[in-house]
Amino acid sequence: MGDGDEEREALRRIIRPLRVRPGRKVWVPDDFDPRDTGGLSGREEAEPHLQQGLELLARYQDRLSAQATHGVLLVLQALDAAGKDGTIKHVMSGLNPSFVRVSSFKVPSTEELMHTYLWRYSNRLPDRGCIGIFNRSHYEEVLVVRVHPELLQRQRLPVDLMGPDIWERRFREINDWERHLTDNGIRLVKVFLNISREEQRRRFLERIDDPRKNWKFSAADVRERRWWDDYMRAYSDALSHTSTRWGPWHVVPADHKWFTRLCVAALMVDALVDIDPQYPQPSEEERRALAEARAELEAEAG
Ligand code: ATP
Ligand code: MG
Numbered sequence: 001m002g003d004g005d006e007e008r009e010a011l012r013r014i015i016r017p018l019r020v021r022p023g024r025k026v027w028v029p030d031d032f033d034p035r036d037t038g039g040l041s042g043r044e045e046a047e048p049h050l051q052q053g054l055e056l057l058a059r060y061q062d063r064l065s066a067q068a069t070h071g072v073l074l075v076l077q078a079l080d081a082a083g084k085d086g087t088i089k090h091v092m093s094g095l096n097p098s099f100v101r102v103s104s105f106k107v108p109s110t111e112e113l114m115h116t117y118l119w120r121y122s123n124r125l126p127d128r129g130c131i132g133i134f135n136r137s138h139y140e141e142v143l144v145v146r147v148h149p150e151l152l153q154r155q156r157l158p159v160d161l162m163g164p165d166i167w168e169r170r171f172r173e174i175n176d177w178e179r180h181l182t183d184n185g186i187r188l189v190k191v192f193l194n195i196s197r198e199e200q201r202r203r204f205l206e207r208i209d210d211p212r213k214n215w216k217f218s219a220a221d222v223r224e225r226r227w228w229d230d231y232m233r234a235y236s237d238a239l240s241h242t243s244t245r246w247g248p249w250h251v252v253p254a255d256h257k258w259f260t261r262l263c264v265a266a267l268m269v270d271a272l273v274d275i276d277p278q279y280p281q282p283s284e285e286e287r288r289a290l291a292e293a294r295a296e297l298e299a300e301a302g
Contacts, residue, residue: 007052008273011266014038014049018250018263020243028236028251034196036253043258050258053265054094060272061131065099067277068129071186074268075137078193079231080221081203082254083261084135087193090261091133091268101126104135113156117141117170118177128185131268138177142170142238147230171241178247188247189271191264192239195254197228 017038020026040046064070074091076084088102103124112120118138126132145151146167178188195203207217243249252263282290 015266020239020249022244025240028232032194032251034194034253034255037259046258046262050262053269056269057094063277065129066279070275071126071130073132073188075134075190077139081200082193082195083257087264100131102133143234146234147227182246187271189267190249192251193254194251199255
């Protein structure tokens with residue numbers, strides 16, 4: 001057993017129950033508990049695992065960059081206040097920022113609307129050797145756009161392509177696109193941060209009451225709660241149709257921030273361990289060039 005094997009197994013045990021088995025039809029409100037903590041008693045028990053997870057992440061990221069054949073894309077989806085920002089901040093703390101790019105997707109611009117819906121996401125994919133983080137993602141195209149049909153109206157689609165079969169079609173297109181990505185070395189880590197309605201209410205109140213959090217508060221986010229059930233339906237349908245062998249979904253409980261962060265770190269480590277990137281071995285010719293350079297540097301010492 002190499003070093004860290006035991007820790008990797010501990011992280012794997014945490015993430016196994018989060019996975020949506022491809023083909024499984026899920027109903028978010030019944031099938032996943034936002035308060036779950038994977039049997040851990042609290043922050044204190046989780047902390048050493050999180051630290052070890054972040055260390056492993058740093059080690060593997062260095063090899064990922066050196067090998068430069070694979071990219072990793074973390075797709076983060078959630079309702080407001082589920083902790084996307086905090087999760088990104090924590091996972092980033094274990095990474096070399098030179099090889100990471102975070103992309104946040106908002107309401108599409110006029111230019112973006114002049115292209116097919118996957119265009120803006122394609123433009124932000126990670127390079128080989130890099131990690132990309134999508135803060136919201138192409139999944140908004142079957143979530144917010146489905147919950148608010150007026151957003152679809154703005155997408156300038158030919159009318160005969162806007163029938164009720166559009167969501168099934170988009171699921172298929174997303175699956176095909178993701179398959180193309182994984183078949184070409186981009187590994188997907190898809191995460192839905194699952195917050196309960198009550199915890200979201202509590203966090204909004206905190207944003208109102210704590211002056212340091214006022215800037216995060218948006219009255220529009222509170223209004224969006226009216227569509228909670230529609231979001232649950234849209235998320236359930238999307239997870240049921242787009243959890244694939246090559247791009248499985250993970251539903252991460254989001255009522256306890258410490259557990260959310262541990263889960264996402266564990267999922268990233270798992271993806272990197274699976275890729276198992278290696279430092280490239282220099283060729284015979286490169287070895288000779290290294291030896292020559294070494295001789296030159298040593299000669300300078302006089
Ligand atoms: P935060 O509130 O933490 O800054 P956020 O991701 O909620 O993060 P906002 O600027 O508040 O950022 O909101 C972005 C908005 O853009 C969300 O309401 C989201 O639903 C919307 N959005 C994202 N993608 C699309 C899309 N493809 N079409 C329409 N609206 C979208
Ligand atoms: Mg917001």
